[in-house]
Amino acid sequence: MKAIVFDQPGDESQLYLAEVADPAPAPEAVLLHVAATALNRADLLQREGKYPVPPGANPILGLEVAGTVIEVGSTVTGFEVGDNVCALVNGGGYAQQIAVDHRMLLKLPEKLSFTKAAAIPEVFLTAYQALYWIARIQASETVLIHAGASGVGTAAIQLVRLAGGVPIVTASGHKHAALEELGAARCIDYRAEDFAEAVLDATDGRGADVILDFVGGPYLAQNLQCSAVDARIVSLAALGGARVADFSMAPFLRKRIQLTGTTMRSRTDEYRRRLTADFRRDIWPHFADGSLQAVVDTIYDWEEVAAAHRYMASNANVGKIVMTIGLD
Template identity: 85%
Template sequence: MKAILYHEPGDESQLYLSEVSDPVPGPYSVLLHVAATALNRADLLQREGKYPVPAGANPIMGLEVAGTVIELGEKVTGFEIGDNVCALVNGGGYAQRIAVDHRMLLKLPERLSFTKAAAIPEVFLTAFQALHWIARLQADDTVLIHAGASGVGTAAIQLVRLAGAVPIVTASAHKHQAVTDLGAARCIDYTAEDFAEAVQDFTAGKGANVILDFVGGPYLQQNLEAAAIDARIVSLAALGGARVEAFSMAPFLRKRVQLTGTTMRSRTDEYRQRLTADFRERIWPGFADGSLQAVVDTIYDWEEVAAAHRYMASNANVGKIVLTIGLD
């Protein structure tokens, strides 16, 4: 089969298509023909040599796929050859075929295309984990979502609304209409406003009960200022830098703030399977009845992967960037 590899860590010019060995499914896995995958920030970091592949993970880029089951392991239950599915995977998405444990699969409803389905697993499972498993989201919570127009951000807005809570987002001004259409109650232009002041003003001084952060160190002090009493801050990335030069511990103590860091790829297979099962039961039906939607910004053929990586690096997208995978 073919897969997208890179010659050595560097920019997108290092990417190329190459022949690689076909995967062999184990007893609990299925073999998928991959119709589409989607870009994630981790792909760019891995290509640049800044995101080491965890031990045992597939070294090929791509953390989510949509495709068709073409082979079954002997202990697979609940799926048949010909089923159209999507899944969160631990690498290997930028390839024509992939072996996936059947406990990670989500069967596609008829209304969901491969390109839409490929845009769901990583961002929705990440947002679901952060909001429900870590932050214990409650109805009527106010949730501050940084990078609200990103893949995880657009997923989080919808999950917050679905739970009966109120989403506030930070995003560039030209993306505000798109995130408002998804359900954001307040859009903050982080380039022109102090987001902590904006949150406190919107909530009449109560602050945000939950904060999803991707920026890291530079936002810590403002996140504490924006936080409510007993707030839960979930840190999903440190795109702005991991170091904190100086900040006051007082808000942590006075507001009883909880700060939790998490990454999905370092989780165990068993954890991801349990998370997927909970998501399948509680959230997945929303994609069949239309209450939830995959947000796809742009679709590229995988031969245009370098252009897709450049586009993601520009931060111009709202939602996901999808690659369609070529046939043999």
């Protein structure tokens, strides 16, 4: 089969199509013909040599796929050849075929396309984990979502609404209309406004009950400032840097704030299977009834992978950047 690979860390020009070995599915896995994958920030970091591949993970880029089952392992139940599915995977999405544990699969509703389905697993499972498993969001709570126009951000807006919460987001001003249409109650232009003051103003001084953060150290002081009593901050990345200057524990003690860091790719296979099972039960039916939607910004052919990576690096997208996988 063919896959997109790179020989040494660097910019997007390092990526190219090459012949690689076909995957061999284990008894509990299915073999998928991959129709589409989607880009994630981890793809860019791995390509740059800044995100080491976890032990046992597939070194090929791509953390989510949509496609068709073409072979079924001997112990697989509930799936058969011809099923259209999507899945969170631990690498390998930038390829024509991939072997996936059947417990990670989500069967596509009839009207969900491969390009839309490929935009769901990584971001919705990440947002679901952060909001439902870690923060344990409750109805009527206010949630501050940084990077609201990102894939995880657009998923989180919808999941907060589904839980009966109130989503407030930070994003560039020109993205606000699209995020309000998705359900954001308040959009904050982080370039023009102090987001902590804006959150406190929007909540009559209470602050946010839950904060999803991707920026890291540079935002910690403001996150603490606009946290409500008993707030839960979930740190999903440190794109702005991990260091914190002049750090004080006082706000954590005074407001009883919890700070939890998490990444998806470092989780065990068993954890990811349990998360997927809960997501399949609690969230997946809402894609069939239309109350949740994949948010796709742009679709590239995989021969345009360099352009797709450049576009993601520009931070111009609202939602996901999807890549279709060629047959030849």
